[in-house]
Amino acid sequence: xxxxxxxxxxxxxxxxxxxxxxxxxLLYFAPxxxxxxxxxxxxTPEEIARIRSVLGLDQPFLVRLAIFLGQLLTGDLGTSIxxxxxxxxxxxxxxxxxxxxxxxxxLFSIAVAIPLGTLSAWKAEALIDRxxxxxxxxxxxxxxxxxxxxxxxxxxxxxxxxxxxxxxxLSQGVGPWLANLVLPMLSLSTVYxxxxxxxxxxxxxxxxxxxxxxxxKAKGLGDRKVLGHALGNAAVPIATIVGIGIAxxxxxxxxxxxxxxxxxxxxxLVDAIxxxxxxIIQGVIxxxxxxxxxxxxxxxISYAVFDPRIRY
Amino acid sequence: MxxxxxxxxxxxxxxxxxxxxxxxxxxxxxxxxxxxxxxxxHANLSSIDPIGTTGYVVRNHGYMVYDTLYSFDSQFKPKPQxxxxxxxxxxGKTYTIRLREGLKFHDGEPVRSRDVVASLKRWxxxxxxxxxxxxxxDEMPIVDDxxxxxxxxxxxxxxxxxxxxxxxxxxxxxxxxxxQTDPTTPIKEAIGSGPFRFLANEWVxxxxxxxxxxxxxxxxxxxxxxHAGGKVVHxxxxxxxxxPDPATATAALQRGEVDWLEQPQGDLLPVLEQSKDITIxxxxxxxxxxxxxxxxxxxxxxxxxVRQAVLAAASQNDYMTAMVGNPKLFRECKSFFPCGTPxxxxxxxxxxxxxxxxxxAMLRDSGYKGEKVVIISPTDLAxxxxxxxxxxxxxxxxxxxxxxxxTDWGTVLARRASQEAPxxxxxxxxxxxxxxxxxxxPTSHLALRGHGRASWPGWPTNPTIEKLRQDWIxxxxxxEQRAIAAQMEREAFTAxxxxxxxxxxxxxxxxxxxxxxxxxSAPFVWNIRKA
Numbered sequence: 001x002x003x004x005x006x007x008x009x010x011x012x013x014x015x016x017x018x019x020x021x022x023x024x025x026l027l028y029f030a031p032x033x034x035x036x037x038x039x040x041x042x043x044t045p046e047e048i049a050r051i052r053s054v055l056g057l058d059q060p061f062l063v064r065l066a067i068f069l070g071q072l073l074t075g076d077l078g079t080s081i082x083x084x085x086x087x088x089x090x091x092x093x094x095x096x097x098x099x100x101x102x103x104x105x106x107l108f109s110i111a112v113a114i115p116l117g118t119l120s121a122w123k124a125e126a127l128i129d130r131x132x133x134x135x136x137x138x139x140x141x142x143x144x145x146x147x148x149x150x151x152x153x154x155x156x157x158x159x160x161x162x163x164x165x166x167x168x169x170l171s172q173g174v175g176p177w178l179a180n181l182v183l184p185m186l187s188l189s190t191v192y193x194x195x196x197x198x199x200x201x202x203x204x205x206x207x208x209x210x211x212x213x214x215x216x217k218a219k220g221l222g223d224r225k226v227l228g229h230a231l232g233n234a235a236v237p238i239a240t241i242v243g244i245g246i247a248x249x250x251x252x253x254x255x256x257x258x259x260x261x262x263x264x265x266x267x268x269l270v271d272a273i274x275x276x277x278x279x280i281i282q283g284v285i286x287x288x289x290x291x292x293x294x295x296x297x298x299x300x301i302s303y304a305v306f307d308p309r310i311r312y
Numbered sequence: 313m314x315x316x317x318x319x320x321x322x323x324x325x326x327x328x329x330x331x332x333x334x335x336x337x338x339x340x341x342x343x344x345x346x347x348x349x350x351x352x353x354h355a356n357l358s359s360i361d362p363i364g365t366t367g368y369v370v371r372n373h374g375y376m377v378y379d380t381l382y383s384f385d386s387q388f389k390p391k392p393q394x395x396x397x398x399x400x401x402x403x404g405k406t407y408t409i410r411l412r413e414g415l416k417f418h419d420g421e422p423v424r425s426r427d428v429v430a431s432l433k434r435w436x437x438x439x440x441x442x443x444x445x446x447x448x449x450d451e452m453p454i455v456d457d458x459x460x461x462x463x464x465x466x467x468x469x470x471x472x473x474x475x476x477x478x479x480x481x482x483x484x485x486x487x488x489x490x491x492q493t494d495p496t497t498p499i500k501e502a503i504g505s506g507p508f509r510f511l512a513n514e515w516v517x518x519x520x521x522x523x524x525x526x527x528x529x530x531x532x533x534x535x536x537x538x539h540a541g542g543k544v545v546h547x548x549x550x551x552x553x554x555x556p557d558p559a560t561a562t563a564a565l566q567r568g569e570v571d572w573l574e575q576p577q578g579d580l581l582p583v584l585e586q587s588k589d590i591t592i593x594x595x596x597x598x599x600x601x602x603x604x605x606x607x608x609x610x611x612x613x614x615x616x617x618v619r620q621a622v623l624a625a626a627s628q629n630d631y632m633t634a635m636v637g638n639p640k641l642f643r644e645c646k647s648f649f650p651c652g653t654p655x656x657x658x659x660x661x662x663x664x665x666x667x668x669x670x671x672x673a674m675l676r677d678s679g680y681k682g683e684k685v686v687i688i689s690p691t692d693l694a695x696x697x698x699x700x701x702x703x704x705x706x707x708x709x710x711x712x713x714x715x716x717x718x719t720d721w722g723t724v725l726a727r728r729a730s731q732e733a734p735x736x737x738x739x740x741x742x743x744x745x746x747x748x749x750x751x752x753x754p755t756s757h758l759a760l761r762g763h764g765r766a767s768w769p770g771w772p773t774n775p776t777i778e779k780l781r782q783d784w785i786x787x788x789x790x791x792e793q794r795a796i797a798a799q800m801e802r803e804a805f806t807a808x809x810x811x812x813x814x815x816x817x818x819x820x821x822x823x824x825x826x827x828x829x830x831x832x833s834a835p836f837v838w839n840i841r842k843a
Contacts, residue, residue, distance in 0.1 A: 031719070033726040038359070038498075040366035040480070044766060047438070048729055051496045082358040082365070083517045084498045093516050152563050164563045165555055261555040261564070263519030271356060271518045271556075274692060276722050 001304065001311075005297065012293040019289040020282070024068060027278050028061055034081045034276040055081060068282070077286070078279030080272075087283040090268060097167040098264035100177070101256065102249045104185045109192035110242060116193070117200025117238075118231060122223075124205060132197060139194030144252060148187040148259040155183060165261035184260040188252050192245045199241040203234035235306035243299035250288050346842050347548040349826075351835070352561050354575040356554050357521045360510065361498040363438050366480040368747065372834050376523050376550065377418075378484030378504035381409065381428065382476030383539035386597070386831060388654060388752065390476035391540035393532065394423065394485060394505070396458075404467030409475075411458040416528040417487050418509045425460035430491035432475070435483040437495040441755045442483065444785065445474045469788055470755065478539050478833055479750045507531070507545045507838055521552040536839045539832050546828075546841035565590060565821055571842065573821045574835050578637050578695075584821050591824050594817040597831050598650050598748030599643075602631065603759060604703060604811040607740050608772040610733050612685065612712075617678035619808035623663055625671030625710050632814040635698045642816035648760055648804045650748035651815055654790065655797035660805030664812075671710055684713045686734040687741045690721040699743035699813070728769045742769070748815065749833040754784045754800060759810050772809040 035051040036043070043051070052058045056067070071078055077087035120132040156164040162183055168176040207213065207230040216226050254266035265284055272280035303310045355369040362374030382390040392398075398409040415423035429452045436442030450463045462471060475483055486504055493499050502510035508523035515521050531542035553570055555561040558577035565573045566587055576584055576592070584590050604626065606613035613619050632642040645651035646661030665671075685707055689700025697718065704716045717727075717739075724742065732738040751757045761767040761781070762774025777800060784796045820835065825843040830836040 031726060032722040033729070034722075036725040036729045037722055038365055038496075039729075043366075043729075044768075045729065045731070046766075047496065054494065054496045080517070082498070083360070083515075084500050085517065090517065094519075149559055152560065156567050157563055160567070164567045164569055165560050166553070166569070258557050259560055261519075261553070261557065261560055263516050267518055267556070271358070274720060274722055275358060276726075277358075 001301070005301070008297050008300070012290070012297075015293055016286065016289055020069070020072065020286055021065070023282055023285045024065055025061075027276075027281060028064070030276075032276040033057070034278065037275055038082065072286075077283035080280055081277050082275060087279050090280060091265065091283060091287060094263055094265045094268045096169060097262045098253055098257070098266060100167075100170065101181060101184055101188065101253055101262060101264060102246065104178075104181050105189045105192065105249060105252075106242070106246055108185055109189040109196055109245065112189070113193040113196035114200050114231075114238065117197040118204060118227065120197065120201040121204035121208060122227060124201075129201075132201070136194035136197050139190040142190065144187050144191065144255050145259050147190055148183070148256065151183045151187055152259075167262045167264075180260075180262075184256045184262060187259070188249070188256045191252070192249070195245060196238065196241055200234070200238050203237045204230055207231075207234045232306065236303055236310075239299055239302045239306060243295055243302075246295050247292055250291065347546075349547045349550045349572065349837060349840070349842065350570040351550060351552055351572045351837070352555050352564065352570050352574060353552050353835075356518050356556065357515075357552060358517050359498055360502045360515075362484055363435055363481045363495060364498050366438070368480060368834075371480045371482055373502075373510075373521070373552075374482055374484050374504075375506065375834050375836060376508040377502050377506045377510050378482075378486060379415075379506045379543075380476060380483055380485065380539075382472055383541075384476050384478045384749075385540040386538035388538075390472045391534075391537075393476070393540065394428075395475075398472065404469070405464045407462040407464070407471055408455065409460060409462070412530075412532075413458070414530055415505050417505045418503050418526055418528075419487070420528075421487060422457070423485065423505050424457045424488075425454040427488045427491065428485050429454060429460055430488040431485045432483055434491045434493070434495050435481055439477070439481050439483070440758065441474045441477055441753075442481075444755060445471060468785070470785060473753070474755070476539070477756060479747055479756070505529070507543045508550060519554050521554075523550045523552075524548065531838075536830055538830075539834075539836075543836075543838035545838050547837065550837050562821075565823070568823065571823045571826055572835070575818055576821045578641075578819075581638065581819060581821075589824050590821055591826075592819050592821050593829065594641075595820055595829055595831060595835055596747065596749075596818060596833050598653060598752065598833060599815050599817045600745050601645070601650050601748050601751055601815050602635065602699065602743070602745050602813045604699070604741060604743050604813055605759065605770045606772075606808070606810060607734070607738065607770055608809070609731055609765070610738060610740065612678075612680050612683045613740055615678055615680070616807055618675065618680050620663065620806075621671045621674035621678055621680075621710065622707070623805070623808045623811050624665050624674055625668050625706055626664065626811050626813060627666035627706075628664070628812075628814040629666075630706075631699060631702050632816060634702050635695050635814075636816045641819060642814055645812060645815040648751075648801050648812060649757070649797060650752050653748065653752040655752060655754070655794060657794060657798040657801055659798040660802035663805040668709060675710055675712070680712070682713050684715055684734065685740045686738070687714065687716045688724045688727050688739045689716055689718050689743070690724045691718045692720045696721075696743050696745070703741060703743065731765060731771065743813075747833050754781045754797065760800065760804060762807075762809070770809065772807070774803070774807050774809065776803050777807070777809070 035048045035057060038051050039048045079086055116132050120129045123129050152164050155162045163180055166180055168180050170177045213230055253264055254270055257264040257266040269284045353369050357369055357373055359365040359370050362370050379394050381395045383393040385391050394411055394415055396410045396412045398407055400407055436446045448464050448468045450465055452460060452462055454460045477483055490499050490501055507526055507529045509526045511522040511524055525545050525548045531544050534541045558580055561573055562580045562583055564570045584592055606619050608614055628644040636642040646664045647656040647658045649656040687700050687703055689697050691697050700716055704714050707714045727739055728742055730738045734740050758768040762772050762777035764773040765771050780796055780800045784793055787793050787796055826840055828840040830839050
């Protein structure tokens with residue numbers, strides 16, 4: 001297993017290198033120019049040219065790529081073109097809210113979706129099953145931002161139970177931290193609950209139809225124990241979909257962070273794209289790519305945990 | 313020890329309750345809340361350099377942190393701010409300016425003449441009015457720590473007006489060591505002598521900026537009057553909460569999480585109007601002007617007759633209704649200077665007849681050959697994109713061949729800077745807005761220039777406008793200035809460097825317990841207080 005992990009980590013290096021060069025190239029050839037944004041309405045063509053020169057944007061592609069890669073190898077992600085702050089500093093400021101939102105969302109989704117999916121499979125074709133499936137179709141269908149606005153209106157404006165926006169660091173107390181996370185978590189988790197519940201139901205139905213389940217039942221094993229065994233054997237596809245869900249969360253948090261004004265990495269990235277703040281875009285995408293690689297690795301490891309037949 | 317489910321639930325409930333009942337915790341917190349102002353600015357504070365970056369949000373940040381030598385009062389007259397006063401030599405060529413006593417920067421250093429001179433030089437490198445000043449300046453000798461001079465090549469009666477320029481970039485005064493930064497390189501420290509200190513360690517670009525009252529700031533004794541007068545601060549702390557989503561910003565104000573929403577979105581105003589806890593008003597007495605800019609370098613708008621046809625077709629009411637909606641918030645203004653300001657004469661405004669049939673006839677006679685008109689329009693700035701859509705419809709009805717290129721603001725700005733032909737990455741039309749104070753004087757009016765490729769995008773060449781501008785700069789009395797401004801307007805309505813498409817008041821929304829909002833072209837945090 002250790003060899004497998006090391007091999008996978010080594011394989012991540014060329015993946016990240018390709019992502020780095022790809023992102024750099026895309027940004028180089030994409031329309032837009034931070035110099036014109038910095039210059040603003042007042043800038044003359046000469047001033048814009050001077051800003052481009054100061055920022056090094058007038059350098060040829062290969063020179064800029066070499067400078068960027070050279071910085072990267074020393075752990076330097078560069079400096080924001082606009083704020084003049086190091087990208088690592090900006091990422092450090094933003095990583096906690098994103099991690100917190102992603103973690104509570106995925107934990108909440110798993111905690112709700114797996115029991116729902118299990119119940120649905122156990123009571124297949126019954127009213128409760130139909131109900132769960134209707135709810136999950138709704139969960140898929142409602143856009144995150146629409147649900148977010150609805151939750152804000154109900155819980156923040158009308159009932160005044162929860163704050164509308166913002167993020168309180170965990171260091172300032174669990175209560176305020178959770179209070180800021182509840183609404184974004186609810187709006188973001190709906191789609192994942194729907195996704196995971198449906199996959200759980202499908203996997204369990206397949207396992208419950210296996211001969212060994214019928215044999216176990218015939219031998220008088222209790223429902224709870226049968227379900228426990230079946231769930232264990234249905235875990236691999238569920239783990240896969242949870243992994244995909246975590247990866248998709250990276251995209252999902254962008255909208256949620258905007259609606260709830262959470263200062264996370266998603267908003268940092270969107271703001272940077274709109275302003276063409278290249279070093280931030282490159283740094284955050286590289287981080288996201290590394291997160292994808294790591295999540296995939298963890299999912300692969302979880303296969304071996306859930307299914308003893310799988311060995312690396 | 314074992315934890316039962318009930319114990320965990322009880323603990324969680326208690327922990328949550330701690331967070332949820334913060335409002336009722338203690339009088340001390342309520343008192344602190346009264347000394348803190350939470351403000352949602354209209355945009356993200358992505359830079360802290362008010363000279364290097366000209367965005368209004370950075371200018372507003374500048375007004376928090378920095379001070380100016382002079383400031384405009386409500387009658388648009390420059391009044392001393394950091395300056396104690398000035399003397400002018402009898403030949404009008406030497407201005408001796410003395411600083412107020414006791415001015416200090418946030419790092420504890422006194423404000424000295426050399427700081428002022430370095431700051432004005434950096435400002436002038438980025439500002440059109442500043443460049444005019446420097447072109448007429450021989451030298452700026454330092455007399456002593458509190459006194460310096462402008463030695464001019466010829467008399468320049470507008471010098472003090474230039475030093476009080478109220479909008480981007482504002483001639484803010486910063487320490488010499490910072491002001492010596494190249495004007496195109498962003499500064500790294502926000503150290504000023506204004507009423508608030510910037511709390512750099514709390515700045516999270518895209519999310520939050522915070523300011524603390526500067527205890528060393530000594531306001532002037534005069535009452536507040538526009539940008540001028542004593543900046544008396546009633547808050548210990550000001551927090552800028554960046555909320556990019558307009559609906560969320562509206563909800564945060566409704567909920568009382570913030571005190572002031574600088575620019576509520578027009579279609580959400582009815583929601584705020586329903587709340588008895590919220591006041592909707594406007595801080596800027598002049599308002600914002602809106603314009604449709606032609607590219608004069610390429611067909612078809614290199615032909616003045618085609619520009620005149622569009623000018624004759626445009627209905628300001630159509631544009632402003634589409635963009636602003638509420639008729640109480642906008643006005644038609646057939647003038648190249650903002651209506652309600654001294655230079656606005658409306659001379660020649662009768663050219664804007666909003667008559668499509670007449671405009672069609674003018675277009676037929678113009679020699680228009682069906683060239684494609686490329687309108688660049690930013691979809692992420694909905695108010696500007698609306699203008700693009702109105703123009704697209706108008707030009708199609710006029711019989712023109714139109715392509716609307718809808719993209720994001722960053723791309724619009726980059727494309728707008730291109731002087732290439734429209735089919736090679738250039739453009740024919742863009743729309744923008746500007747706070748009225750920037751267009752109220754020919755010296756700072758970017759769009760009313762005629763110096764060709766060196767001028768603001770659109771690049772019109774018009775020697776008459778340039779000569780009139782020079783005459784205006786050298787003129788003495790207000791009557792003389794107005795007479796020249798009328799000539800400029802008449803020429804502009806003939807040459808059509810752009811189409812003025814209206815003027816509107818930006819609404820601002822505050823919690824009702826805030827009083828003392830200053831009428832000025834920026835959202836000032838002095839004079840205002842929380843009940």
